[in-house]
Amino acid sequence: KQQVAVIGLGRFGTAVARELVKAGHEVLGIDHNLDVVQELSADLSHVVQADAIDQDTLQRLGIEDFDTVIVGITEVLETSILATLIAKRLGVPRVIAKARNELHGEILERVGADRVVYPERDTGMRLAHAWSSMDITDSLDVVEGYIISRVMVPEGLVGRRLDEALRADEGVSLLLLVRGAHVIVYPSGDEVLATEDVLVLAGQTEALERFFSGIR
Amino acid sequence: KQQVAVIGLGRFGTAVARELVKAGHEVLGIDHNLDVVQELSADLSHVVQADAIDQDTLQRLGIEDFDTVIVGITEVLETSILATLIAKRLGVPRVIAKARNELHGEILERVGADRVVYPERDTGMRLAHAWSSMDITDSLDVVEGYIISRVMVPEGLVGRRLDEALRADEGVSLLLLVRGAHVIVYPSGDEVLATEDVLVLAGQTEALERFFSGIR
Ligand SMILES: Nc1ncnc2c1ncn2[C@@H]1O[C@H](COP(=O)(O)OP(=O)(O)OP(=O)(O)O)[C@@H](O)[C@H]1O
Ligand SMILES: Nc1ncnc2c1ncn2[C@@H]1O[C@H](COP(=O)(O)OP(=O)(O)OP(=O)(O)O)[C@@H](O)[C@H]1O
DSSP, X not given: OOEEEEEOOSHHHHHHHHHHHHTTOEEEEEESOHHXXXXXXXXXXXXXXXOTTOHHHHHHTTGGGOSEEEEOOOSSHHHHHHHHHHHXXXXXXXXXXXXXXXXXXXXXXXXXXXXXXXXXXXXXHHHHHTOSSSOEEEEEEEETTEEEEEEEOOGGGTTSBHHHHSOGGGSEEEEEEEETTEEEESOOTTOBOOTTOEEEEEEEHHXXXXXXHHHO | OOEEEEEOOSHHHHHHHHHHHXXXXXXXXXXXXXHHHHHHTTTSSEXXXXXXXXHHHHXXXXXXXXXXXXXXXOSXXXXXXXXXXXXXXXXXXXXXXXXXXXXXXXXXXXXXXXXXXXXXXXXXXXXXHTOSSSOEEEEEEEETTEEEEEEEOOGGGXXXXXXHHSOGGGSEEEEEEEETTEEXXXXXTTOBOOTTOEEEEEEEHHHHXXXXXXXX
């Protein structure tokens, strides 16, 4: 398990911090807003009220001993950029920073951020890539034009065998079949689809689109 | 292909609109900021300057004929909520709206949004779920604690056969092997891993974590 410091507990910072605690990592949250600090004091390993760009305070908190620092601040670019630079100068091996836009992202890379995330842009792109007549609940871009998508089993397929529902010639592969908490990898063709099943499919976006619209 | 209207061309709205045009859908962009409208006029099928909550204007633009309307506005909640309600009252089959936070999201659902997206929260959660010592470039949550992750092939595995690199007992499955633009589904055990290969792996988060930290 790792030690992670999250500087800036907005929507992004809070979501990362909470999920890392759930996964068993040790998380220190830092924010200059006392309400935020109090609200999260029960959820994170430690939460302190401090100024993200006060190098002395960050050193006193032992920031250099953390495996990763996440900077989740974008309203004031100077704060995000300085906090990232300070963390790298103190020797933190990995700094991940949220960017407001591409220009901000480029500055963060130049001052040493190991990874820059763009929540609004990436969520917009993911929504468009998983676009289809089916209700795709989530997707992963594999290469341009080829995606993995997670869908509830369409009503038109319930009760059918897999090898009937998904003929080999359609260019769509079923990677995983999820039944409750049980995940079946490479399901065999004689598996019969049931309501509530979740399918994880892979293929060219057009092939998936054709497959879904053919089920109607 | 579908007809989609995107109301509010911020980072999220612009990203969705651009990617949908790339995928061949017809996209109408609407924003009240003239600079934004001009900037995107070359990228989208149509872009107009209009007020998102002016029902007469939306009707004149023929909003009810669109398959989907996306509302990407969160600075002023009233605007997002009214635009969503107007689109549903005009009969748009699917409205997808960006929410600032959970309370905003609940109001959007109550006024008829078919789907609500939370870019900052979801990106934060995805980052934490794909957390590991390896550089996971993207991930998909299958069920709680089980993910699919896309990684560059680790240096320690280059030159090795798949069945050596990934022993069956580790609880990690290789779903796809990506070599340039070529995607190999269910790669066979005698495949030899090369630099630049991209692996799409599935497994319990702990099993993936163990697999990655064992490669060092
Ligand atoms: N100098 C600072 N020191 C510590 N915390 C700060 C500082 N500046 C901002 N913050 C905190 O960082 C958090 C996120 O800040 P900000 O609003 O800039 O980011 P955001 O990108 O809008 O966040 P979100 O993740 O909600 O989109 C807030 O909780 C804020 O109190
Ligand atoms: N009443 C309105 N009519 C039309 N467009 C509007 C209206 N209000 C805001 N917009 C536009 O919507 C876009 C996004 O607005 P806003 O800043 O509220 O969202 P945001 O959630 O901060 O965006 P993002 O995070 O995606 O960048 C802006 O380009 C803005 O000009």
